Amino acid sequence: xxxxxxxxxxxxxxxxxxxxxxxxxxxxxxxxxxxxxxxxxxxxxxxxxxxxxxxxxxxxxxxxxxxxxx
Amino acid sequence: xxxxxxxxxxxxxxxxxxxxxxxxxxxxxxxxxxxxxxxxxxxxxxxxxxxxxxxxxxxxxxxxxxxxxxxxxxxxxxxxxxxxxxxxxxxxxxxxxxxxxxxxxxxxxxxxxxxxxxxxxxxxxxxxxxxxxxxxxxxxxxxxxxxxxxxxxxxxxxxxxxxxxxxxxxxxxxxxxxxxxxx
Numbered sequence: 001x002x003x004x005x006x007x008x009x010x011x012x013x014x015x016x017x018x019x020x021x022x023x024x025x026x027x028x029x030x031x032x033x034x035x036x037x038x039x040x041x042x043x044x045x046x047x048x049x050x051x052x053x054x055x056x057x058x059x060x061x062x063x064x065x066x067x068x069x070x
Numbered sequence: 071x072x073x074x075x076x077x078x079x080x081x082x083x084x085x086x087x088x089x090x091x092x093x094x095x096x097x098x099x100x101x102x103x104x105x106x107x108x109x110x111x112x113x114x115x116x117x118x119x120x121x122x123x124x125x126x127x128x129x130x131x132x133x134x135x136x137x138x139x140x141x142x143x144x145x146x147x148x149x150x151x152x153x154x155x156x157x158x159x160x161x162x163x164x165x166x167x168x169x170x171x172x173x174x175x176x177x178x179x180x181x182x183x184x185x186x187x188x189x190x191x192x193x194x195x196x197x198x199x200x201x202x203x204x205x206x207x208x209x210x211x212x213x214x215x216x217x218x219x220x221x222x223x224x225x226x227x228x229x230x231x232x233x234x235x236x237x238x239x240x241x242x243x244x245x246x247x248x249x250x251x252x253x
Contacts, residue, residue, distance in 0.1 A: 030226050041172040042195035045090035054085050061114050062073045
């Protein structure tokens with residue numbers, strides 16, 4: 001649901017007041033840079049592999065017979 | 071019921087990407103890992119509803135995404151966790167959220183509406199097709215496309231405002247971002 005709750009703390013529209021000409025259509029250059037940043041950030045986590053807590057969790061659930069009632 | 075070895079391997083194989091998705095969604099490593107843990111527990115409790123031969127990662131992403139959505143709504147009700155509060159958390163403890171070099175980008179990302187943020191990550195980083203992303207988010211393909219486009223535009227604006235100099239070494243990019251059209 002995208003209902004906008006009135007928070008009373010709404011910030012003024014920085015984007016429209018502070019940038020003189022908001023880019024309507026992004027150049028390929030900018031899109032490429034955004035994509036690189038996004039993937040770099042994401043891959044930084046992916047490269048950390050599988051933390052031990054998750055292999056342990058699977059072992060535990062395996063032993064317990066996956067009768068988790070959460 | 072023991073966990074089938076192929077299922078186990080498929081789940082573990084998806085964990086690194088699930089974590090990356092969760093961190094991008096909620097902005098905190100600790101919360102993200104809890105989210106992944108809860109996702110795995112739910113997945114295994116409902117493993118019968120997984121259809122062998124289909125994409126395990128997509129199935130787990132769907133569970134995580136839905137779980138995050140319902141948790142997020144709950145939290146909002148509880149603590150008025152609006153985007154401003156969220157951004158403050160990011161600023162105060164950068165070391166908790168991954169490497170410092172991505173702090174700026176994460177802060178901008180956190181200001182996007184959730185549906186735009188998740189669409190952008192699924193398509194732009196997780197490597198899902200628009201169709202798969204639409205399936206994960208339970209919406210139409212066209213909706214995903216427009217969310218991704220709006221996310222990119224908004225992100226470019228935010229990065230321009232909140233320090234384009236850190237965005238990249240290329241000053242020309244900054245000029246473009248602040249509206250100095252060089253075409």
